[in-house]
Amino acid sequence: xxxxxxxxxxxxxxxxxxxxxxxxxxxxxxxxxxxxxxxxxxxxxxxxxxxxxxxxxxxxxxxxxxxxxxxxxxxxxxxxxxxxxxxxxxxxxxxxxxxxxxxxxxxxxxxxxxxxxxxxxxxxxxxxxxxxxxxxxxxxxxxxxxxxxxxxxxxxxxxxxxxxxxxxxxxxxxxxxxxxxxxxxxxxxxxxxxxxxxxxxxxxxxxxxxxxxxxxxxxxxxxxxxxxxxxxxxxxxxxxxxxxxxxxxxxxxxxxxxxxxxxxxxxxxxxxxxxxxxxxxxxxxxxxxxxxxxxxxxxxxxxxxxxxxxxxxxxxxxxxxxxxxxxxxxxxxxxxxxxxxxxxxxxxxxxxxxxxxxxxxxxxxxxxxxxxxxxxxxxxxxxxxxxxxxxxxxxxxxxxxxxxxxxxxxxxxxxxxxxxxxxxxxxxxxxxxxxxxxxxxxxxxxxxxxxxxxxxxxxxxxxxxxxxxxxxxxxxxxxxxxxxxxxxxxxxxxxxxxxxxxxxxxxxxxxxxxxxxxxxxxxxxxxxxxxxxxxxxxxxxxxxxxxxxxxxxxxxxxxxx
Amino acid sequence: xxxxxxxxxxxxxxxxxxxxxxxxxxxxxxxxxxxxxxxxxxxxxxxxxxxxxxxxxxxxxxxxxxxxxxxxxxxxxxxxxxxxxxxxxxxxxxxxxxxxxxxxxxxxxxxxxxxxxxxxxxxxxxxxxxxxxxxxxxxxxxxxxxxxxxxxxxxxxxxxxxxxxxxxxx
Numbered sequence: 001x002x003x004x005x006x007x008x009x010x011x012x013x014x015x016x017x018x019x020x021x022x023x024x025x026x027x028x029x030x031x032x033x034x035x036x037x038x039x040x041x042x043x044x045x046x047x048x049x050x051x052x053x054x055x056x057x058x059x060x061x062x063x064x065x066x067x068x069x070x071x072x073x074x075x076x077x078x079x080x081x082x083x084x085x086x087x088x089x090x091x092x093x094x095x096x097x098x099x100x101x102x103x104x105x106x107x108x109x110x111x112x113x114x115x116x117x118x119x120x121x122x123x124x125x126x127x128x129x130x131x132x133x134x135x136x137x138x139x140x141x142x143x144x145x146x147x148x149x150x151x152x153x154x155x156x157x158x159x160x161x162x163x164x165x166x167x168x169x170x171x172x173x174x175x176x177x178x179x180x181x182x183x184x185x186x187x188x189x190x191x192x193x194x195x196x197x198x199x200x201x202x203x204x205x206x207x208x209x210x211x212x213x214x215x216x217x218x219x220x221x222x223x224x225x226x227x228x229x230x231x232x233x234x235x236x237x238x239x240x241x242x243x244x245x246x247x248x249x250x251x252x253x254x255x256x257x258x259x260x261x262x263x264x265x266x267x268x269x270x271x272x273x274x275x276x277x278x279x280x281x282x283x284x285x286x287x288x289x290x291x292x293x294x295x296x297x298x299x300x301x302x303x304x305x306x307x308x309x310x311x312x313x314x315x316x317x318x319x320x321x322x323x324x325x326x327x328x329x330x331x332x333x334x335x336x337x338x339x340x341x342x343x344x345x346x347x348x349x350x351x352x353x354x355x356x357x358x359x360x361x362x363x364x365x366x367x368x369x370x371x372x373x374x375x376x377x378x379x380x381x382x383x384x385x386x387x388x389x390x391x392x393x394x395x396x397x398x399x400x401x402x403x404x405x406x407x408x409x410x411x412x413x414x415x416x417x418x419x420x421x422x423x424x425x426x427x428x429x430x431x432x433x434x435x436x437x438x439x440x441x442x443x444x445x446x447x448x449x450x451x452x453x454x455x456x457x458x459x460x461x462x463x464x465x466x467x468x469x470x471x472x473x474x475x476x477x478x479x480x481x482x483x484x485x486x487x488x489x490x491x492x493x494x495x496x497x498x499x500x501x502x503x504x505x506x507x508x509x510x511x512x513x514x515x516x517x518x519x520x521x522x523x524x525x526x527x528x529x530x531x532x533x534x535x536x537x538x539x540x541x542x543x544x545x546x547x548x549x550x551x552x553x554x555x556x557x558x559x560x561x
Numbered sequence: 562x563x564x565x566x567x568x569x570x571x572x573x574x575x576x577x578x579x580x581x582x583x584x585x586x587x588x589x590x591x592x593x594x595x596x597x598x599x600x601x602x603x604x605x606x607x608x609x610x611x612x613x614x615x616x617x618x619x620x621x622x623x624x625x626x627x628x629x630x631x632x633x634x635x636x637x638x639x640x641x642x643x644x645x646x647x648x649x650x651x652x653x654x655x656x657x658x659x660x661x662x663x664x665x666x667x668x669x670x671x672x673x674x675x676x677x678x679x680x681x682x683x684x685x686x687x688x689x690x691x692x693x694x695x696x697x698x699x700x701x702x703x704x705x706x707x708x709x710x711x712x713x714x715x716x717x718x719x720x721x722x723x724x725x726x727x728x729x730x731x
Contacts, residue, residue, distance in 0.1 A: 007712075007713045007725065011711055011712070011713060011715075014711045014712055015710075015711075018710040018711075021706060022679065030699060035677060038648075121649065148726075151715040151726075152715060152716055154715055155683075155711060155715070156716055157654065157682070157683040157686035157687050157716070158651075158654045158655055158658050158683075158686075158687055158718065159651070159654070160651060160680075160683050161649050161651030161680075162651060226716075234655050237651055237655050238652055238655050272663060276717075277723050277724060278716070278717045280726070281726065281727065283726075284726035284727075287726075287729075
């Protein structure tokens with residue numbers, strides 16, 4: 001992974017001192033709360049329901065074992081011994097003291113970690129594919145360009161006070177694992193006629209106005225990505241709405257102008273910067289790319305007999321291999337997903353002890369590195385097949401081997417009303433109740449691939465719009481209710497789910513999910529996944545079952561008619 | 562009164578900014594003598610009256626004002642003031658970058674309005690060289706710490722047209 005040089009490191013140390021002085025001035029009354037707020041937000045610090053919430057960046061999801069050990073230490077020393085991985089490559093602490101944050105930042109800086117621009121109306125963390133560099137379906141490794149983009153976003157002088165937050169995701173594989181259609185800018189790396197470049201997507205986003213992004217430029221050679229992003233950002237910074245925070249994202253501007261007119265503004269702006277000094281040089285690409293060279297893989301057979309025998313002998317191991325390992329481009333290796341979705345624990349939560357176990361596993365079995373996925377799990381990207389059994393046993397002992405990746409209980413879930421000030425409703429208890437209902441592994445495996453995503457409010461941190469089943473917490477007369485959508489999906493065919501009807505109480509939710517699953521099981525053809533059946537039979541059979549016996553609902557009326 | 566910072570010093574502001582009072586319009590407002598910063602609307606309406614006999618003319622740009630509309634007139638101005646109604650309104654950074662980088666405006670570029678310590682670094686980078694720091698703020702501390710919180714910069718901007726990767730020696 002990328003190793004910081006003296007400059008990269010100095011900037012982070014400078015940031016610590018800058019923030020220490022900002023906190024001091026705020027405490028001394030030299031900065032008002034309103035003046036301090038954007039400054040602390042750009043250092044990842046929210047004031048939340050119970051305490052500040054502090055968000056640490058894991059740029060494009062890559063981390064080494066020393067960094068994870070430091071996070072374990074910070075969580076133990078300054079918090080309650082656990083952290084929460086978010087859907088955008090960040091680790092959140094839920095209970096730090098505000099006045100400790102400068103010291104926390106100083107500790108993090110020792111291992112090149114920081115909280116720069118992890119919140120606020122600025123350029124946020126760049127996110128990508130958790131299997132970057134190892135995925136069998138990869139076309140181009142997106143990480144060198146993600147790092148170049150990280151540097152460009154860091155303290156960008158013109159775009160530090162945008163109308164609203166701005167998120168960029170980059171993907172370089174055949175399957176999109178970075179939700180690029182739902183980012184402010186989504187970048188797909190591809191090769192056309194021997195030239196590497198991007199398809200540039202703009203104006204996507206979830207949140208209260210979910211919109212699938214649109215292609216603003218079909219192909220942009222890679223050297224131009226900074227100047228082109230600069231042009232997009234300048235158009236947005238000048239013309240994006242600032243009168244209403246709910247209409248301030250770039251997606252609203254793109255919708256208002258239409259992608260064609262927006263694209264013309266961008267191209268006109270870009271014409272001035274194209275081929276200018278910010279054009280990326282081959283030397284810079286090569287310098288950064290050298291950090292992401294392949295680790296020292298052993299030349300080993302693609303098939304490991306001992307591994308195959310253990311799989312045949314131990315059903316539990318075979319299940320874990322089936323769900324929690326991913327094809328690797330190097331023979332004899334696999335990528336392992338350590339599940340942070342054990343039943344009964346808040347999705348994405350990880351204790352300091354678990355972080356230390358993961359760091360040890362990374363050191364012993366995966367070249368000392370790990371990744372964070374937007375599904376809130378941890379990945380060991382380079383594990384030998386021969387080591388998988390040992391990794392499984394140690395992960396299992398630490399509660400990190402629930403074999404549920406891609407299954408119903410491996411849900412994406414935001415912190416929700418238990419922690420977050422924005423939330424309309426709790427999300428974690430819903431996740432837990434559903435996990436308890438579907439605790440039988442045979443049943444879960446039989447149900448198969450399904451994405452269940454839960455957000456506690458329309459800001460959609462739990463990505464409910466793109467869940468096959470999406471659950472959204474809503475407020476009805478000060479009571480918590482849950483709206484259900486069906487048919488959303490991520491990937492290149494990404495689309496938004498559709499609301500099935502009136503919302504449900506928390507207590508009803510496990511039944512609702514169970515009924516949806518029953519309709520699928522009763523109707524599926526062999527080899528059909530949930531989504532296939534849903535696409536074939538449509539949403540009505542699901543609606544009818546869920547609203548059966550309820551007085552209201554169009555589906556019910558249709559059924560009785 | 563704001564505290565005007567120029568070249569790391571607090572200086573006396575020789576300029577006054579023309580305000581359009583209630584009941585007045587850009588067409589009707591009286592044009593005072595001396596070093597005056599005129600709002601864009603006044604400049605556009607009264608250019609022919611303003612230019613003769615004035616040695617020093619200033620221009621005020623609000624966030625909604627488009628630099629493009631005044632690009633051809635820039636040679637007339639000894640100061641262009643860019644207004645930040647709130648410090649979190651970042652449109653003025655693009656205004657300044659365009660003035661300096663695209664239209665090659667060379668003379669004083671002043672940040673006015675809600676100008677605070679922690680934005681000075683960004684302002685300097687995009688091309689401001691004059692800062693009307695908000696009243697009541699510690700100008701000495703701002704001069705000491707506000708302009709150079711970081712020892713290096715990654716991106717190209719007005720103050721450093723070459724991005725860091727083009728300045729690497731190794």
